[in-house]
Amino acid sequence: DAGVIQSPRHEVTEMGQEVTLRCKPISGHNSLFWYRQTMMRGLELLIYFNNNVPIDDSGMPEDRFSAKMPNASFSTLKIQPSEPRDSAVYFCASSSRVGYTFGSGTRLTVV
Amino acid sequence: DQQVKQNSPSLSVQEGRISILNCDYTNSMFDYFLWYKKYPAEGPTFLISISSIKDKNEDGRFTVFLNKSAKHLSLHIVPSQPGDSAVYFCAASPGNEKLTFGTGTRLTIIP
Numbered sequence A: 001d002a003g004v005i006q007s008p009r010h011e012v013t014e015m016g017q018e019v020t021l022r023c024k025p026i027s028g029h030n031s032l033f034w035y036r037q038t039m040m041r042g043l044e045l046l047i048y049f050n051n052n053v054p055i056d057d058s059g060m061p062e063d064r065f066s067a068k069m070p071n072a073s074f075s076t077l078k079i080q081p082s083e084p085r086d087s088a089v090y091f092c093a094s095s096s097r098v099g100y101t102f103g104s105g106t107r108l109t110v111v
Numbered sequence B: 001d002q003q004v005k006q007n008s009p010s011l012s013v014q015e016g017r018i019s020i021l022n023c024d025y026t027n028s029m030f031d032y033f034l035w036y037k038k039y040p041a042e043g044p045t046f047l048i049s050i051s052s053i054k055d056k057n058e059d060g061r062f063t064v065f066l067n068k069s070a071k072h073l074s075l076h077i078v079p080s081q082p083g084d085s086a087v088y089f090c091a092a093s094p095g096n097e098k099l100t101f102g103t104g105t106r107l108t109i110i111p
Helices: none
Strands: A005-007 A010-013 A019-024 A031-038 A042-050 A053-056 A065-071 A074-079 A088-095 A100-102 A106-110 B010-014 B019-025 B032-038 B045-051 B056-059 B062-067 B072-077 B086-093 B105-110
Touching: A005 A088, A010 A019, A019 A088, A019 A106, A031 A074, A042 A065, A042 A074, A042 B086, A053 A065, A074 A088, B010 B019, B019 B032, B019 B086, B019 B105, B032 B062, B045 B056, B045 B062, B045 B072, B072 B086
Parallel strands: A010 A106, B010 B105
Antiparallel strands: A005 A019, A019 A074, A031 A042, A031 A088, A042 A053, A065 A074, A088 A100, A088 A106, B019 B072, B032 B045, B032 B086, B056 B062, B062 B072, B086 B105
């Protein structure tokens, strides 16, 4: 099993540009989570899906952020337009009943 | 509003001694608690967990203690080894898949 796969690993973009982060969960896991890691707030839950349906998006910072899960094997987190304060490491995780498995993260830098 | 707090951003411990990492929570609905370990450029990985019906859970060198009345848990690592140097996140759940994480504690083991 390749684990949770995130792409890209690093992204540098200019303020105002659209950014799309991608995640492939572990096959058979029915829940998928997007987290953001910052020094000040640690790991914040942005949104999570169960069986491809968004369950809780209360952590999404503002309308510039959107997430989709069109099928059980793929999810995207989009930021449009991006701002410097969005710079952080974004993690995707998937879970079965046993627990979470995280991907390696995408380090986003908005300049 | 930080519902899970790790008040020590960093901790240094000599190799062979005990490392104690602390975590406090405010939400009385939390009934399952976990510790994750994170190395640089990797996603967090599950370390150990405890249910609210217990006050201690042990796994090898790692022991988690839960004090429900104080809303406090701690992770003990003994003896500490250089490979234990990492960031440790405390997490809590109200009994569903949603985890709330703390801000993390960077543990450095001094050889």
